[in-house]
Amino acid sequence: MTSWKIGLLFSETGVTSIIERSQLNGALLAIDQINAKGGVRGLPIEPVHYDPASVTRKYGELAERMIVEDKIGVIFGCYMSSSRKEVLPVVERRNALFFYPTLYEGFEYSPNVIYGGACPNQNSVPLANYLMNAYGNRFYFVGSDYIYPRESNRVMRNVLRQGGGEVLGEVYFDLAAKQADFSGVIDDIMDKKPDVIFSTVVGQGCIEFYKSYHAAGGDSRKCPIASLTMNEGEIDAIGCEASASNITAAPYFRSISSPANRSFLKAYEKKFGSTVDVTSGCEAAYSQVHMFAAALEETGEIDTESLREVLLGASFEAPQGQIKIDPDNNHTYLRSCIAKVNDAGEFVIQAKVRRAIKPDPYLVFPTIHDWSFRTLRVAGGGRKNE
Template identity: 80%
Template sequence: MTRNESWKIGLLFSTSGVTSIIEQSQLNGALLAIDEINARGGIKGSPLEPVSYDPGSIVPRYGELAERLIIDDKVNVIFGCYMSSSRKEVLPVVERRNALFLYPTLYEGFEYSPNVIYGGACPNQNSVPLANYLMSAFGKRIFFVGSDYIYPYESNRVMRNVLRQGGGEVVGERYFDLHTCADGFDDVIKEIMEARPDAIFSTIVGQSCIEFYRSYHAAGGDGRVCPIASLTTNEGEINAIGARASVGHITAAPYFRSISSVANRRFLKAYERKFGSTIDVTSCCEAAYSQVHLFAAALEETGEMDTDCLREALLGASFDAPQGQIKIDPDNNHTYLQSRIATVNEDGEFVIDLKVRRAIKPDPYLVFPAIHDWSFHTQKVSVSGGRHA
């Protein structure tokens, strides 16, 4: 490669369809990181050049477009996907073609591929702490609701096992099409009101997540009494749901926009300068941003786009991300991440209640799933407006 040639990378995030509210923020995070890298001279004097496609939130399209990126566009490094079902479409493509796929989304765990770098939280980094928190703060009777695809089923399987370790009980479990509208939740909300759980664990994603929270509020549900707890509901969705319907609800994630740190303030300022607002900044957006920077450092080290060389450089690599320092675990291609639990306040902003003292080693197969291990390494956060203030 001559110095004048660009380094092409693929971006596979939906800017239309039911998951676009999240994937647009992931695309923005990746584009911001690319801008920052190119502004300082690119990699060895050559810029990163994104080749971007919109799969339209249609699951088979992710695999088809991954194939196009590799074959037609001559790209062998791809960033993309939100839903696990879309990741499963891309996985055999990158394995068959020996391309590198960086996946910036929390997921259900129980997967490993030498062709994937997993940048989002796995169960021991979010499901275990959330289950522990719910049972200690609210009670042990939990109602499950989820979207009808791979991640919610697998996430609920993990959550059920974790709850049982702590003496918890699943009092109901329902799944819904990704296109479910507000009135489609009437029956399950009636069922929830009759069951009177201590909390609701939601893995509903996309636009239907917004409809579910609004419907729960309209039926008299109060997050300060019986919260909807989630691993996926983020700042962009809370903004769409509205503060009145969101107050008291809970999310566990490595990153929240409200983190007070120099790195996060720098990130948010740059994001607002590029996109006009930080209203849609999410943990998945931050993960995409961080993964592009990790990749750029690996490319700077190797000076070539060879998959095997890049993988070797990425394993063990670290980055001072907006959430705090993260590191790719050379044991399993997943990422050491921070872990936080936050509650939505009356202004519609997440207030962090608990956080870990250091990044958690990823354990995608829950080899050590003991529920109470997490609590020994956490600290309450006293912030005005927070549950523990």
Template identity: 65%
Template sequence: MAEAGTGKPWKVGVLFSYTGVTSVIEQSQRNGALLAISEINAAGGVDGRMIEPVVYDPKSVVSEYGRLAERLIVEDKANVIFGCYMSSARKEVLPVIERRNALFFYPTLYEGFEYSPNVIYGGATPNQNSVPLARYLMENYGDRFFFVGSDYIYPRESNRVMRNVVRQGGGDVIGERYVSLDASEDDFAEIIAEIKAAEPDVIFSTVVGQGTVNFYRAFHQAGCDSSRIPIGSLTTNEAEIAEMGVDAAVGHITAAPYFRNIESEANTAFLTRYKEMFGSITHVTSCCEATYFQVHLFARALAKTRSVDTDALREALLGSVFDAPQGQVKIDPDNSHTYLQSRIGKVDERGEYVVEQEVKRSIKPDPYLVNPGLDDWSLRLHRPKRSLQR
């Protein structure tokens, strides 16, 4: 592996799909990583050496993530990897990372209930997104939920968590359906008919990738009214809004640490540089932003260790802080997850998320959801001032 004083670049793996069913989101994650690397290299690299990304496309095929992670570590000598969107992909990479004692940065919201000393988790855990979303939906729309998800680990586990949160708050789940990752608009017809018959107050969607676009379009085409029965989601983002179109997206709701139109100096600078590098900010997402700040946190740790040794990097990373576009983030030394902001956004008539509620400071991650604390979270809410649009 490359060490201090050799003059060789620091190699890192970048393992996000830019083809296949999850490419609509994973391309934005790859771009976030490449933008951060370009910024670090433009400033002279780390210890005078450039960071060299080794980029592979797993093509949204779950088994490919594990195979390519092995290749990155063994053949490319990249001991640090940034990658994955789906939990099933993360589960493929995890044993490879642990067996080789490499370091894996996972920048995606997930279902929680996991810990590995070889992983730095940068996405929201259930207490940072599921709990606030449930609270908001129940206060503003009602307590009868219908779950729709893609058929793999994350949606099923996320729905298990959300079901417990909803019931703790006095609500009920009156329907639950799953679709394949490559579900078309037609595949949602039967589910939407069930939704109409059940008349829930809200839909909780854990559909991902292209399926999200197809679900929202089918929901709109079926004449469903988002002002009466909105789709609440943890996974729907700006990239998918751009794909599905404003008519299908307006009025629907997402909980996330970051939305593209947050007004802050850090976010303005981030979006400016992103546009300069990629030509547009249309596909900037919360997962893109998480990948971006994780690369910067890694570079700061590397500057201290001057080595990509996993144990040394982990020690330098735990407790580290970064002023990210979303606000200040911190890697929790207790569990290797990240203190994150928490926001509720609703899509307006221009296809932009308007932040309806947010917390005033980052929330400590609780990956095992020891105490959902619905009432405690509500006390920390405030409705932000409406910002001027760019």
């Protein structure tokens, strides 16, 4: 054996390529850093990458190809939940290990998956609390038409009800929706005047929706579009003017000030020429590759059971801060931040929890009242509602 082969299953083309390219880059940067230090046990990590072109069925087909033809036992990949659902039965049937570096709707567990993105108690619940305190409790839901947006909205609706909120409308669009396709729902939003628009529109559709809202005279200072998915790469495509004052909840933002994040961004810019597309998904993929390499260093073999035994409970000093894989459910302890886009197109963190949140993918314990602002520290060192 001359190298450790791993699979990278991220789209470089198609409707979700903006975010998936950033995830691919995060994984490649981590691989470069690991190999520059001598690899793992003296052997380099060798990535094998296929482009599913944002076509859902291709993720499962290419995962099967990686495992059967390329003899790869570890895969990093996917953004949409529908693509993860294609890969899941493949890795379970073949007993491969799959790292999923993306936020998702929760309500899932597989012993063959290490979940690296936020689940609802780490983003939906804190976001709902923040928005109802800062803007009001009348929400309008707009989403893409697949698993994640529908399930995420179901969770958000339940959280809002606990806090006395209401949903004025709920509409879904095709992943390939264009700016003109959103005109009807934006007219309805203007008529009903919600306090907040909660968007689960993803990929190119996200860009089109934000542009459409702004072009129709939507005022994000009074009624922001709030999201769990809108990221730095999409802001660049949307433009600063249409992005300003809109809000995202995520474990990581490029604007985080810490030695670990500065080092990460410096290395990313050196390799790729810019940090404009660095996202939470990029940071998660980067961190997961490093955690895998540390586990492989300990086990000395790409074996699902051996790697999982080491990974569960393992921690890593990620750009967002220290994270840890929860041995109870294979999900990751993550930070939770609320950020608003400023006029320059940069996320400015408004509030954050003091420490990483234990993942609760089935929302067994948290309620809206568990996330009072006593647990959030407002940007600038102040506190609110204490």
